[in-house]
Amino acid sequence: xxxxxxxxxxxxxxxxxxxxxxxxxxxxxxxxxxxxxxxxxxxxxxxxxxxxxxxxxxxxxxxxxxxxxxxxxxxxxxxxxxxxxxxxxxxxxxxxxxxxxxxxxxxxxxxxxxxxxxxxxxxxxxxxxxxxxxxxxxxxxxxxxxxxxxxxxxxxxxxxxxxxxxxxxxxxxxxxxxxxxxxxxxxxxxxxxxxxxxxxxxxxxxxxxxxxxxxxxxxxxxxxxxxxxxxxxxxxxxxxxxxxxxxxxxxxxxxxxxxxxxxxxxxxxxxxxxxxxxxxxxxxxxxxxxxxxxxxxxxxxxxxxxxxxxxxxxxxxxxxxxxxxxxxxxxxxxxxxxxxxxxxxxxxxxxxxxxxxxxxxxxxxxxxxxxxxxxxxxxxxxxxxxxxxxxxxxxxxxxxxxxxxxxxxxxxxxxxxxxxxxxxxxxxxxxxxxxxxxxxxxxxxxxxxxxxxxxxxxxxxxxxxxxxxxxxxxxxxxxxxxxxxxxxxxxxxxxxxxx
Amino acid sequence: xxxxxxxxxxxxxxxxxxxxxxxxxxxxxxxxxxxxxxxxxxxxxxxxxxxxxxxxxxxxxxxxxxxxxxxxxxxxxxxxxxxxxxxxxxxxxxxxxxxxxxxxxxxxxxxxxxxxxxxxxxxxxxxxxxxxxxxxxxxxxxxxxxxxxxxxxxxxxxxxxxxxxxxxxxxxxxxxxxxxxxxxxxxxxxxxxxxxxxxxxxxxxxxxxxxxxxxxxxxxxxxxxxxxxxxxxxxxxxxxxxxxxxxxxxxxxxxxxxxxxxxxxxxxxxxxxxxxxxxxxxxxxxxxxxxxxxxxxxxxxxxxxxxxxxxxxxxxxxxxxxxxxxxxxxxxxxxxxxxxxxxxxxxxxxxxxxxxxxxxxxxxxxxxxxxxxxxxxxxxxxxxxxxxxxxxxxxxxxxxxxxxxxxxxxxxxxxxxxxxxxxxxxxxxxxxxxxxxxxxxxxxxxxxxxxxxxxxxxxxxxxxxxxxxxxxxxxxxxxxxxxxxxxxxxxxxxxx
Numbered sequence: 001x002x003x004x005x006x007x008x009x010x011x012x013x014x015x016x017x018x019x020x021x022x023x024x025x026x027x028x029x030x031x032x033x034x035x036x037x038x039x040x041x042x043x044x045x046x047x048x049x050x051x052x053x054x055x056x057x058x059x060x061x062x063x064x065x066x067x068x069x070x071x072x073x074x075x076x077x078x079x080x081x082x083x084x085x086x087x088x089x090x091x092x093x094x095x096x097x098x099x100x101x102x103x104x105x106x107x108x109x110x111x112x113x114x115x116x117x118x119x120x121x122x123x124x125x126x127x128x129x130x131x132x133x134x135x136x137x138x139x140x141x142x143x144x145x146x147x148x149x150x151x152x153x154x155x156x157x158x159x160x161x162x163x164x165x166x167x168x169x170x171x172x173x174x175x176x177x178x179x180x181x182x183x184x185x186x187x188x189x190x191x192x193x194x195x196x197x198x199x200x201x202x203x204x205x206x207x208x209x210x211x212x213x214x215x216x217x218x219x220x221x222x223x224x225x226x227x228x229x230x231x232x233x234x235x236x237x238x239x240x241x242x243x244x245x246x247x248x249x250x251x252x253x254x255x256x257x258x259x260x261x262x263x264x265x266x267x268x269x270x271x272x273x274x275x276x277x278x279x280x281x282x283x284x285x286x287x288x289x290x291x292x293x294x295x296x297x298x299x300x301x302x303x304x305x306x307x308x309x310x311x312x313x314x315x316x317x318x319x320x321x322x323x324x325x326x327x328x329x330x331x332x333x334x335x336x337x338x339x340x341x342x343x344x345x346x347x348x349x350x351x352x353x354x355x356x357x358x359x360x361x362x363x364x365x366x367x368x369x370x371x372x373x374x375x376x377x378x379x380x381x382x383x384x385x386x387x388x389x390x391x392x393x394x395x396x397x398x399x400x401x402x403x404x405x406x407x408x409x410x411x412x413x414x415x416x417x418x419x420x421x422x423x424x425x426x427x428x429x430x431x432x433x434x435x436x437x438x439x440x441x442x443x444x445x446x447x448x449x450x451x452x453x454x455x456x457x458x459x460x461x462x463x464x465x466x467x468x469x470x471x472x473x474x475x476x477x478x479x480x481x482x483x484x485x486x487x488x489x490x491x492x493x494x495x496x497x498x499x
Numbered sequence: 500x501x502x503x504x505x506x507x508x509x510x511x512x513x514x515x516x517x518x519x520x521x522x523x524x525x526x527x528x529x530x531x532x533x534x535x536x537x538x539x540x541x542x543x544x545x546x547x548x549x550x551x552x553x554x555x556x557x558x559x560x561x562x563x564x565x566x567x568x569x570x571x572x573x574x575x576x577x578x579x580x581x582x583x584x585x586x587x588x589x590x591x592x593x594x595x596x597x598x599x600x601x602x603x604x605x606x607x608x609x610x611x612x613x614x615x616x617x618x619x620x621x622x623x624x625x626x627x628x629x630x631x632x633x634x635x636x637x638x639x640x641x642x643x644x645x646x647x648x649x650x651x652x653x654x655x656x657x658x659x660x661x662x663x664x665x666x667x668x669x670x671x672x673x674x675x676x677x678x679x680x681x682x683x684x685x686x687x688x689x690x691x692x693x694x695x696x697x698x699x700x701x702x703x704x705x706x707x708x709x710x711x712x713x714x715x716x717x718x719x720x721x722x723x724x725x726x727x728x729x730x731x732x733x734x735x736x737x738x739x740x741x742x743x744x745x746x747x748x749x750x751x752x753x754x755x756x757x758x759x760x761x762x763x764x765x766x767x768x769x770x771x772x773x774x775x776x777x778x779x780x781x782x783x784x785x786x787x788x789x790x791x792x793x794x795x796x797x798x799x800x801x802x803x804x805x806x807x808x809x810x811x812x813x814x815x816x817x818x819x820x821x822x823x824x825x826x827x828x829x830x831x832x833x834x835x836x837x838x839x840x841x842x843x844x845x846x847x848x849x850x851x852x853x854x855x856x857x858x859x860x861x862x863x864x865x866x867x868x869x870x871x872x873x874x875x876x877x878x879x880x881x882x883x884x885x886x887x888x889x890x891x892x893x894x895x896x897x898x899x900x901x902x903x904x905x906x907x908x909x910x911x912x913x914x915x916x917x918x919x920x921x922x923x924x925x926x927x928x929x930x931x932x933x934x935x936x937x938x939x940x941x942x943x944x945x946x947x948x949x950x951x952x953x954x955x956x957x958x959x960x961x962x963x964x965x966x967x968x969x970x971x972x973x974x975x976x977x978x979x980x981x982x983x984x985x986x987x988x989x990x991x992x993x994x995x
Contacts, residue, residue: 020890065843065909065983104951105883134903141902144942151882151951160946167938170902171931178912182919 005072008044016114038090045086071127081124091464096239098460115142158232165229173216194266221253224286238349246342280320286313291421326402331489336391339472343380346465354457356448365438370456376469381426391475505586506704524556532628550601561590582641587989589638603750609962629656654680660751669746686726720774731763734792744811749864757857782825789822790929797936837920844913851906855898858972862892879950894973896941906979
C-alpha cells in the first residue's frame, strides 16, 4: 500500500488548495472541508498505525534528480509523530473554527493552516534527509502567514524575527545536508548501514555535519540560545500558538533531532563522536533557563511559551541519555507534551476570548466562572509538573530511570530542579483559578467579558480543550494499554536498540 | 565541454515531420505577429490557438531531440553554409521560451484592455513574434553568423517592446538601452571579426577544433564577453536594467527579464566554452563578479521603494547565481561529476528563473494595475483584497529564494553539491547569502501587504485570466523542482 503515506499527506494539501480556491464568504463549505479533511487524515493515519503494528512499512518514492529520491515511509517513529499531528490537527481545527468566528481573512488562515499540517506530516513521514528538508522549509513558509495573521505592527515585527531565525537555520541545515550528501550520497533513514564506515576517514567532517544539522534544527526546537523567536511568536492567534507549540514547529525541530541521532547517525556513532554529552548539557541549560524565564512572565501566553522551551528540551535530553529508558521517556514526551501543551493553549485562548484575560493576576476565581476550562487547564498544568497520574509523570519517571541507568546523576538533579520550577510557575495559576476570590465571587470585574455560548464559553472552544485534557490524563492512567503513547514509544525504542 | 552544446556531427538525419516542425516553430511566430498587427486580437482565444500550435511544434522537436540526441539541418545560401542544430538543451530552452512567450501573449489582451493604450499597441504583437523567432534562432544556431543575427534581432525587438508604453521615462530608458545594446553588439561583432580573420571559421563545431589558446583567443573572448555581459545585464553592467523595467508594460517586462537577457548569457557560455577551454582566470573573474552581483542586487532589491525596482533588481542577483557557476562549467581540472552537476544546476536555475521571474512580473503587474500604486507602501491591505495575485507572487518567490520544492531549490542543491565537491567555498557562501537576501527583500514586500492598519482604497478588478496565467507559470517553476529529472534527462542527451 505504497499510496497510503502519500494519501495521508495529500488530504490536507488538497484541502488547502480547495480552501484557497473558495471565496472568503463560503464559510459552511470551508468548515465541511476542514473537518472532513481532518477526520480523513486521522483515519488514514490510524490505518498506517495499524499497518506498522502488523509489521509493514509502506513506502512511496520517486526520483527527483539522479541519485536523490523523494521518499515517504510510514515507520514506527514516523507514524507516532504523524498520529500526534493528525489528532491535534482535528482538535485545533475545531477550536480554530470557533475562535475565528466572525474574524477577517479566515480563508488565508485555514489555507495556510492546512499547508502547515501537510508539512508536519511530511516531516513525520520523510524517508530521507532530502525529503525531510523539503517539508521542513515548507513548514517555515506556511507558518509565517499564520504568525503575522493579525496584521498589526507587533505581529509583523514578530514575523520578521521568526523568519530571520528560521530561514537562517534552514540555510545552515541545507549546508549540513549538502555536505553529508557529497560524502555519502542518498542516505535513507531506514538504511541498515549507518555512517560508521566513514568514521575513520571523516571524523571531523561528520562532527561538523552533525553540528550543522542539529544547529539548524535547534532553532525550531527553541533550544537556548536559539529560542528568541518563540516568545515573540506568541502574537499569533491562540490556535496557531497551540499548534506551533504542541506539534508543528517546535516539535518538528525536536523530531528532526530524533531522526538525526537514531536513524541517520545511529546511537553508537553519536556516542563515539561525543556529541550527545554536549547536547545533553545544552538541553539541561535550556530546561532550567526556560523555567526560570517562565517564572518572571506576568502574562499567561509568554509564560506558556517559556514553559515550552523548557519542556521540548526534555525530549532532546532523553535522547542524549543513550539507553532504552531515556529513549522511551523522550518519545513518550513528544506525544504527552503535545497533548498537555495544546490543552493549556486552548484554555489560554478561551480565557482571552471569553473573559479578556491575558495577565496571570487577572485569573482570580476563573475556575468558578469557567469550571470545565479551568479543570482542563489544571490537568495540563499538573501534567507539566509531572504529577502522577498524569502523562507528564510517565515521562519524568522514565527520564529519571534513564539518567540513573546512564550514570548521569546530574541529569536527575536537573529533572528535580525543573519539576520544582514548573511547580513554582504553574501552581500559582492553579491556586488563583480555584482558591482566589475574583469577579465570579463579586470582587472586581473581568477585563472584557463576553457571553460566547450557552455553556461557560463557545462549545467549539470548550470541547477540544476538554478532549485533549482527558487524552493527556488517559495517556498517563492507561499507559499500559496497547497503542498508548508509552506503549508505542517502547515499541520504537525496542526497534532502535534491538534491531 | 562543447559536446554538451551539441556541436557534433549528427548521425541521424531528422525525419520529415521534424523539418516541418522546425519550419513552423520558426515562421509561425512571425506570421502570427504580423497577422495580429493587422487585426489586433481583443480576446484571448485566438492567441491561445496560435500559441498552442507553436508550443506543439516545439514539443514535437523536443521529443525528436530527446530520441535522436541531436538534430541537425544545413543549407547553402549564396555560398555560405547555414547550419542549425538542436540538442536536448536547445529543445528545453526552445520550449520554455515558447511557453513564457505564450504566457506573455495570453496576458496581453487583458492587460491592454485595462491599460487602454494608443494605436502604437498593435506593434506589440509583431515584436513579440520577432522576439520568439530570434530566441529560437539563438538556441538553434550552429554558426557565428546565425548567432549574431538572432542576437541582433532580439536586442532590437526588445528595445522596441520596452518603449511601447510611450511614457517619456520609458523612451529615455529605452534610448539608453538601445545605445548600450548597440555598443554591446559592436563589441561582439569585433570579437567575431577577430575570430573570422584569424581562424577563418564561422561554424562553431569546426571553430572548436581549430581554435588555439593564445592572445587572439583571449582578446576575442574578452570582446565577446564584454558585449554579451552588457546585453545580459551581468553585474556590474546591469545599470540599464532597472530603469527599463520601471515604465515598461508588464508582459514585455516578463518576456525581457525571463528570456531575452538569458539568450546573451547562453551565447556567452557557449562561445567561452570554445575559446577559453583551458583557462580558469576568466571564469573565476566572472564568478567573483557574480558573487558581488548576488549581494549588490539583493541589497538594491532590499532597499527598493517600488515593486518593479524590487523585481528587476532581483534579476541582477539571480544572474549572479549563474555567474558563480562559471568556473565549474568552464574551468580546467573540474571533476566530471562536479561539472555534470553544475551543468544541470546551471540550466535548471536558468529555466526555473525564467518561469518564476516572468510569473513574478505578471503578478507584480497585476498588483500594480489593481491598486493603481507602484510603491511598496501602496500594497498595504492587499493580502485581504488581492490574495490571489499575492499568492502567485509568493509562489514565484519560493523559486527565487531557492526554497523547496521549487526548481530554484533543486538547482541550488545541484550547484551547492558541485561547489562542495570542488571546494569552492566562496561560491557556497555567495549562494547562502543570496538565499537570505532574497528572503529579506521578498518578505519585506509581504510585510507591507499583510499590514491591516492601512486605509482602504478602490481596487480595479482584473481580468480573470490574468491571474491564472501568472499562476500557471509560478506553479510550473514550483513543480519543476520535484520533477527535475524530466528536464535534466534532456540535458544529459549527449552523455552516452
